[in-house]
Amino acid sequence: MLDPAAASLDDLATPAAILDRTRLDRNLARLAARMTDLGVTLRPHMKTAKSIDVARRAFPNGPGPITVSTLAEADYFAGHGSRDMTYAVGIAPHTASRAMSLRKAGVDIKVLLDTVEQAAFLAEAGRAVGVTPAAFIEIDCDGHRGGLRVDDPALLDVAAALTDGGVLLAGVLTHAGESYALHTPEALVSAAENERAVAVKAAERLRAAGHQCPVVSVGSTPTAHCAAGLDGVTEVRAGVYMFFDLVMHGVGVCSTDDIALSVLSTVIGAKPEKRWIMIDAGWMALSRDRGTSSQRVDQGYGLVCDLEGRIYPDLIVAYASQEHGTLAIRSGSSEPLPDLPVGSKVRILPNHACATASQHERYHVVAGQSAVIEAQWPRIRGW
Numbered sequence: 001m002l003d004p005a006a007a008s009l010d011d012l013a014t015p016a017a018i019l020d021r022t023r024l025d026r027n028l029a030r031l032a033a034r035m036t037d038l039g040v041t042l043r044p045h046m047k048t049a050k051s052i053d054v055a056r057r058a059f060p061n062g063p064g065p066i067t068v069s070t071l072a073e074a075d076y077f078a079g080h081g082s083r084d085m086t087y088a089v090g091i092a093p094h095t096a097s098r099a100m101s102l103r104k105a106g107v108d109i110k111v112l113l114d115t116v117e118q119a120a121f122l123a124e125a126g127r128a129v130g131v132t133p134a135a136f137i138e139i140d141c142d143g144h145r146g147g148l149r150v151d152d153p154a155l156l157d158v159a160a161a162l163t164d165g166g167v168l169l170a171g172v173l174t175h176a177g178e179s180y181a182l183h184t185p186e187a188l189v190s191a192a193e194n195e196r197a198v199a200v201k202a203a204e205r206l207r208a209a210g211h212q213c214p215v216v217s218v219g220s221t222p223t224a225h226c227a228a229g230l231d232g233v234t235e236v237r238a239g240v241y242m243f244f245d246l247v248m249h250g251v252g253v254c255s256t257d258d259i260a261l262s263v264l265s266t267v268i269g270a271k272p273e274k275r276w277i278m279i280d281a282g283w284m285a286l287s288r289d290r291g292t293s294s295q296r297v298d299q300g301y302g303l304v305c306d307l308e309g310r311i312y313p314d315l316i317v318a319y320a321s322q323e324h325g326t327l328a329i330r331s332g333s334s335e336p337l338p339d340l341p342v343g344s345k346v347r348i349l350p351n352h353a354c355a356t357a358s359q360h361e362r363y364h365v366v367a368g369q370s371a372v373i374e375a376q377w378p379r380i381r382g383w
């Protein structure tokens with residue numbers, strides 16, 4: 001909710017999403033430098049931030065190449081000047097038509113597919129508005145989600161259906177989603193190498209069959225941060241690297257000091273006999289994501305910090321209902337419960353930044369340990 005009166009976290013109505021600009025900028029710079037060193041283009045995925053203000057910090061000199069996860073994002077970023085984007089979710093008939101209308105309006109939007117049927121209706125959607133569509137073929141590099149295996153005979157059938165239908169084959173795209181389940185440097189380096197090698201092999205198969213395959217697109221935050229080399233890859237997509245979260249901390253690609261997003265919450269009660277403290281952030285403010293439950297350290301619904309972002313040792317949001325969170329010391333820990341009377345404010349580091357950010361309409365922007373709210377950045381929702 002817009003809270004024009006709040007100049008500082010002390011006055012801000014809770015729950016509210018807080019974005020630490022210092023950490024955001026550091027996270028953006030870290031991956032950008034890595035991609036420059038590895039000689040590939042970074043095409044940030046805006047699915048996490050969904051905010052033009054965040055995109056502008058990634059591209060201070062004007063809009064850069066982006067990835068989007070919804071056509072609402074595509075429309076929004078196009079409205080703010082983005083002209084080069086990949087819609088990285090498989091295309092359906094209705095989204096094909098919408099994407100082609102955007103293309104007609106001058107936006108170079110590339111779409112994603114892995115079947116001959118999708119190639120056919122995409123070609124038709126292009127013809128209906130008088131544009132040449134551009135599409136990536138989705139490659140499955142690790143059995144995580146959709147896409148064609150690199151040796152699937154259908155790969156060449158889909159490519160032929162695209163070119164025969166007058167669709168531009170933009171290239172191949174893969175996403176190493178299985179990397180989220182890893183936590184050792186060796187396993188992460190190996191997942192990144194597998195993602196690279198599979199994508200490059202798919203591109204080589206297409207080229208050997210006479211197709212153009214200009215772009216080889218890979219990416220997830222863990223693999224982007226752990227790839228030892230990216231030979232043959234032309235671009236990397238990553239999104240959650242901007243904010244990071246407890247799942248990424250569990251994977252091992254960030255420290256808790258890198259997590260730029262938190263939820264400001266107020267203490268609303270306590271149950272001393274149970275060693276519980278109640279706050280006004282339940283799953284509506286934090287999301288229901290329990291991504292750390294399958295990791296070595298289960299962070300409940302989030303890790304609790306003070307107003308300046310210092311972690312209370314082993315204090316987690318152990319339970320969440322719609323508008324209540326229950327703070328408790330992690331089981332097995334002998335840390336004391338901090339003294340947090342009703343009215344005290346805390347900040348919760350989220351399990352999954354994409355899910356938590358999506359519960360909020362705007363970010364309240366602070367810099368480092370300062371409680372001063374220097375800006376409010378709106379974000380978009382919907383599809």
Ligand SMILES: Cc1ncc(COP(=O)(O)O)c(C=O)c1O
Nearest residue numbers: 045088175220221237238239240
């Ligand atoms: C197709 C695709 N590319 C890239 C990403 C970005 O990955 P991450 O959120 O790990 O940065 C995602 C995330 O879901 C994705 O689905």
